[in-house]
Amino acid sequence: MSEPLGRALARMEASARILALIKLANVGLTLIWGFAVTYVFVRVLPIREFQSFLLLVAFGNFTISAEFGLTSIIYARLRRHWLGHLGLGIARDDEGGFRLEEMGILFLFLGLLIAGGFAILLAALALGGLHTGMPLLFLLFFLSACINLPALLAKRALAAVDGNFLWEALDCLRRVMTIALLLFILQGLDPRLSVALQLCVSVVVIGYAIALVHGRLGMKARHWLSFRVGGGHVRAHYLRDIGASAAFTISEILAYNGPYFTIVAATHDARPMLVFDFFFKMSRSLSMLVRAMVEAALPRITRAFHAGDRARLRQLMGRALGVALFFAVGASAALLLLGEWLFAKLFDGRAAIDRDDLLLMDGALLALAVICVSVYVQGALGRFSLLLKRSLPFLAGSLLSVPLARMFAPERFDQLFLVLYTLTLFAAAVLHGLSLRRLMGSRI
Numbered sequence: 001m002s003e004p005l006g007r008a009l010a011r012m013e014a015s016a017r018i019l020a021l022i023k024l025a026n027v028g029l030t031l032i033w034g035f036a037v038t039y040v041f042v043r044v045l046p047i048r049e050f051q052s053f054l055l056l057v058a059f060g061n062f063t064i065s066a067e068f069g070l071t072s073i074i075y076a077r078l079r080r081h082w083l084g085h086l087g088l089g090i091a092r093d094d095e096g097g098f099r100l101e102e103m104g105i106l107f108l109f110l111g112l113l114i115a116g117g118f119a120i121l122l123a124a125l126a127l128g129g130l131h132t133g134m135p136l137l138f139l140l141f142f143l144s145a146c147i148n149l150p151a152l153l154a155k156r157a158l159a160a161v162d163g164n165f166l167w168e169a170l171d172c173l174r175r176v177m178t179i180a181l182l183l184f185i186l187q188g189l190d191p192r193l194s195v196a197l198q199l200c201v202s203v204v205v206i207g208y209a210i211a212l213v214h215g216r217l218g219m220k221a222r223h224w225l226s227f228r229v230g231g232g233h234v235r236a237h238y239l240r241d242i243g244a245s246a247a248f249t250i251s252e253i254l255a256y257n258g259p260y261f262t263i264v265a266a267t268h269d270a271r272p273m274l275v276f277d278f279f280f281k282m283s284r285s286l287s288m289l290v291r292a293m294v295e296a297a298l299p300r301i302t303r304a305f306h307a308g309d310r311a312r313l314r315q316l317m318g319r320a321l322g323v324a325l326f327f328a329v330g331a332s333a334a335l336l337l338l339g340e341w342l343f344a345k346l347f348d349g350r351a352a353i354d355r356d357d358l359l360l361m362d363g364a365l366l367a368l369a370v371i372c373v374s375v376y377v378q379g380a381l382g383r384f385s386l387l388l389k390r391s392l393p394f395l396a397g398s399l400l401s402v403p404l405a406r407m408f409a410p411e412r413f414d415q416l417f418l419v420l421y422t423l424t425l426f427a428a429a430v431l432h433g434l435s436l437r438r439l440m441g442s443r444i
Helices: 003-014 016-044 047-065 070-085 101-127 135-146 148-160 164-187 191-216 221-225 227-237 239-266 270-307 310-346 355-380 384-408 413-441
Strands: none
Touching: 003 016, 003 164, 016 047, 016 164, 016 270, 016 310, 047 101, 047 135, 047 148, 047 239, 047 270, 070 101, 070 148, 070 239, 070 270, 070 355, 101 135, 101 148, 101 221, 101 227, 135 148, 135 191, 148 164, 148 191, 164 191, 164 270, 227 239, 239 270, 239 384, 239 413, 270 310, 270 355, 270 413, 310 355, 310 413, 355 384, 355 413, 384 413
């Protein structure tokens, strides 16, 4: 990288506004890709095949989330290490602190996770657990989704060493190319070829990002391959964090994706699944917007936290919560105005959604905004045990919402499910709000 380009990237990295803009642009492209997946495949697949495809998407989300928050742990540890390296008055823990070999052991774990998920999918297809007439398409799509695991590693590692802007620019390029390939399906491109090409594009871009991490940290090949050293350091110094993060991640996976599977068990009607999938997409959209803004502020939030500057921390957290709620209100208003039209367009008119459903979703989005700020900030600070405690009520409410709704309102259980799910999110938001209040008011 040339020196002038390096200086320009450093200036953009140091600007919270520019960083927020590039992150929002990337979020926009990611959302377009997510909606385009549904828009395209609901039109090229029969409805039963599309229902199976939604289960595949849920399983892909499950697999991606099953990295157990290790990339968040790496971010928290590497961020503290990097701030100490920059000499910002933050003490470095040379014995139990971050070691470069940790990157190698995490990369190995992510590879094994992808291989395990792929094997489970193969078994499900072979044994008839997942019905499809296009198994190759399903396998390729699963791999193209799971490539986001090493992408997440590259993103968190670059962010920890002040490389946010670089990653976001690369990822924007990747998203533009994959969206184009996806839309070409509607012009006659074979879906399997489209997904295969998307996978190739992602491998190239993510590989380059990993190479940037390698160079920024001054890593050698042995650091990626020293699994014994890296594994020993992990076991010796932060198994407790891994346990709490893993349990929290599993809880979140089940809470957010569980209704896909409980709805399938409760009914063969496609509408409840499509309504929940619509809400899931709305919630993911909001969480991605909130995450972009929080991540733009994380360099300052983490510095204030580790330096013990409580006044600055309260100021930054107040801004983060305000922006998150602003986004939630805006998303809620847009959903009321355009929700019915968007639902009909997205699912090709195969089901309808009513205003009561949209109002419930609006309430859920407001609660979700508070939860997102809490999870993203406290995860970056390594407070995984507390996050685990806060996630358990949400998990219980999510898993019980469908069976309870089915029991008490079998004719309209989908609407009662949304009521119970929204109430669950509000309860979780209250708990997370209390945690943030203690974080801002406690000694660091």
